[in-house]
Amino acid sequence: MKNFDYCNPTRIVFGKGSISRLPELIPSGSKVLMLYGGGSIKRNGVYEQVVSAASGFEMVEFGGIEPNPAHETCLQAIEKCRRENVNFILAVGGGSVLDAAKYIAAALKTDCTDPWEILTGEAEVNSAVPLAGILTLPATGSESNGNSVISKRSTKEKRAFGSPHVYPKFSILDPETTFSLPQKQVRNGVVDAFVHVCEQYMCRTGESRLQDRFAEGILQTLIEIGPDTIKDSTDYDKRADFMWSATMALNMLINQGVTQDWSTHMIGHELTAFYGVAHAESLAIVLPGVWRFALEHKGNKLAQYGKRIWGVSTPQEAIDKTEQFFQSVEMPVRLSDYEIDADEAAAKISERFRQRKSVFGEDGLIQADTVGDILLSRA
Amino acid sequence: MKNFDYCNPTRIVFGKGSISRLPELIPSGSKVLMLYGGGSIKRNGVYEQVVSAASGFEMVEFGGIEPNPAHETCLQAIEKCRRENVNFILAVGGGSVLDAAKYIAAALKTDCTDPWEILTGEAEVNSAVPLAGILTLPATGSESNGNSVISKRSTKEKRAFGSPHVYPKFSILDPETTFSLPQKQVRNGVVDAFVHVCEQYMCRTGESRLQDRFAEGILQTLIEIGPDTIKDSTDYDKRADFMWSATMALNMLINQGVTQDWSTHMIGHELTAFYGVAHAESLAIVLPGVWRFALEHKGNKLAQYGKRIWGVSTPQEAIDKTEQFFQSVEMPVRLSDYEIDADEAAAKISERFRQRKSVFGEDGLIQADTVGDILLSRA
Incomplete structure (x- = not known):
């Protein structure tokens, strides 16, 4: 095992009815x-639950954070926070809203001319500002980490930052708030979580037997409950898992x-930036x-x-099984499913990585040319 | 899944050489x-590592915390802390030292005539005082929780308390500090950790598929590396796992x-209190x-x-396999192995539970008479 330094200070308040605990969770x-x-959240009753539970606090609102949250939108929210002297941010929604909250919270306390410098690494x-989450779309894990991904619409850039200062103080996870989600978003969440695990797991063997078992346990659970919870939103226990x-x-x-x-994410981010396919897709x-x-x-x-997850004996079969799992939850696995021209995607995205001189993946296995080959194979 | 409220703020600094990071971890x-x-710790070099790394801090020492730490000894440490105006406690050792540190840290800030009131629940x-750990004996998990078990020698009582205020601020886990442990202590640690998992896992099915997988993952890892790491202390990766x-x-x-x-612990605590067998034993x-x-x-x-852990098909076989696992690491499983008279133990311990009107275990399945029967079956 490599040396590590781990701390996750986010308090998780999990279960039905948990939004009512807001008064004890937000600092007075x-x-x-x-x-x-x-x-x-205005259609599914979550908005009313939050407003009612937090009625003892002075509160202003900012709606309209989009999927793949835009730097440009966040700038408006930052402005509003400054104007209103906000000192606590409550993100209500999925990973995009959480990510935006982190960016806004950091920007309000960071010395820079343009908050985008936080994304480029120019500003530290x-x-x-302390923030917390009420999660309504399980997928990204943003409710319990210090990472944020923000997109700049003007340049079609998608960048990430991480800081221990933007871990949510608490996150409320009430599975019932997800009952009204469209099937497609649940499907995306299942696949997103699955691939998150894979990015952290599918490298060399034997580094840590326990971390491997934990990763495998999440994959097994997603495989076990994923298809059912996509179809039947109201099975509380499966949705909770x-x-x-x-x-x-x-x-x-x-x-x-x-x-x-994380090379799948690196390449996937560019597909989203160029073609607008959802992150999980x-x-x-x-x-x-x-x-x-x-x-x-x-x-x-x-x-x-x-062997452990699918009961098959070759690496090739393991990959086939994974692809079949995605298909079993009606998740397309080919560029052509979105009418994306593979030649064009390969050319554009490998060129972008070439310009950035990007080398990534386990042992730096993936480079610009590799990305082109990989995308061509996904025609 | 039941509702829950989870936060573990302890920072884990894991790996070889980590003690050298003390200067950045202890508040200036x-x-x-x-x-x-x-x-x-004076024989295996850990003492020197700590003293050298923490040389920038004013430091006083208190040695002599015993296994199953004694209330009486902790009182002396509390007195010393008061005298010396200590404002940070660094526990260097195993679970007993960590548990004692928590008790001392809480007692220094709790309004009570006798700190034992913390254990009886009379004092809140x-x-x-902030505390941290340098773990040298993997077993109890005390390095990353808010629980403490203290024994009162004068009355042969063993009691526990828990508080979010006594989570260690950080714990350093350097597997190399455990290389010099006697085999017996490593064996005890493996069994202790194994049973901790069982207490949290072996109840009803289907409450949470993911928590089950995590618990099973720890058990599988302990089974996989337990026997080897007991015999070969210097295999870093296995010791780290x-x-x-x-x-x-x-x-x-x-x-x-x-x-x-937790009924195994409740009964086990009494065996330790009456007969002095080690906790894991x-x-x-x-x-x-x-x-x-x-x-x-x-x-x-x-x-x-x-089925999942041992590949057997009946509950009875699963129990047999577990007993055989303990025996495979040379852990005795019978009262007679310690020359404890089962009739006497059953009578004394069930009488204690009868006096306390104790009911415990899943669904309150275990009562005084049950305890007697269970102990008789372990003759």
Whole structure:
């Protein structure tokens, strides 16, 4: 096992009815910004639950955070927080709203001319306005980590930052708030969580037997309950297992002490930036391609995964099974399913990585040319 | 899944050489009490590592915390802390030293005539002196939770308390500090961690698929590396997996949202109090007896455990396999192995529970008479 330094201070308040606990969770005297997305929380009753539970606090609202939250929108929210002297941010929604809240919270306390410098690494985050989450879409794990991904619409850039200062103080996870989600979003969440685990797990064998078992446990759970919870939103226990799996998939536990990959995400981000496919959709396209490309390099771990998760004996079968799992939840796995021209995507995205001189993945296995080959294989 | 409220703020600094990071971890200006046990840290070099790394801090020492730490000894340490104006406690050792540190830290900030009131529940812990750990004996998980077990020698009582205020601020886990441990202590640690998981796992099925998988993952890891790491102390990776498994076994993660049991611990504590058998030794005696007694009640979960962990098909075989695992690491499983008279033990311990009107275990299945029967079955 590699050395590691792990702390996750986010308090998880899990279960039905948990939103009613807001009064004991938000520091007294807070001036709260309630941040949310496209308004689904106004249709499913979550908005009313939050407003009612937090009625003892002075609160202002900012709605309209979009999927793949835009830097440009966040700038408006930052302005509003300054104007209103907000000192606590309550993100109500999915990973996008959480990510936006972190960016806004950090920007309010970071010395920079343009907050985008936080994303480029030019500005250092040394403090942030305290924030918390009420999660309504299990997928990204953002409710229990210090990471944020923000997109700049003007340049079609998608960048990430991380800081211990933007871990949510608490996150409320009530599976019932997810009952009204469209099937497609639940499907995306299942696949997103699945691939998050894979990025942290599918590297060399033997670095940590326990971290491997934890990762495998999340995968097994997602496989076991994923198809059912997509179809039947009101099975509380399965939805609860899904919600908790998505959090554990990216709360920085399973990656401690082990090598990670993340090349599927690197390539997927560009597919989203250029073609607008949803984050999870991009991952389902890319992952089998990365694994087939790295078949030899990751052979031992693919074999372990195949044996323990799918009961198959070869790395190739393990990849096939994974692709079939995505298809079993009606997740497309090919560029052509979105009418994306593979030649064009390969050319554009490999060119972008060439310009950035990007080298990534386990042992730097993936470079610009590799990305082109991988995307061509996903036509 | 049941509702839960989970937060583990302890920072884990894991890996070889980590003690050297003390200067960045202890708050500057702290007056530190270095608390330790019987002096093994002076023989294996850990004492020198700590003193050297913490040379920038004003530090006083208190040695002599015993296994099953004594209230009486802790009183002396509390007195010393008061005299020396200590404002940070650094526990260097195993679970006993950590537990003592928590008791001392809480007592220093709790309004009571006798700190023992913290253990009886008469005094409430609302604050504590900050504490941290350098773990040298993986077993109890105390390095990453808010629990403490203290014994009163004068009355042969063993009591526990828990508080969010006594979570260590950080714990350093360097597997190399455990290389010099006697085999017997490593064996005890493996069994202790194993039984901790069982107490949180072996209840009803289906409450949380993910928590089950995590618990099973720890058990599988302990089974896989336990026998080897007991025999070969210098295999770093296996020792690291053992150390991390013991922490994860009782850092309050795997019990969230699920029913727990803990009757093996309740009965084991009394065996330790009356007969002085080590904590883990008491657990290995009691666990198979509790499970056989609860064979019908826990049948479904025993079957799941047997199938997933041991590849056997009946609850009875699953229990047999567990007993055989203990024996494979040379852990005795019978009262007679310690020359304890089962009739006497059954009478004394069931009488104590009768006086206390104790009812415990999953669904209150265990009462005074049951305890007698269980102990008789472990003759």
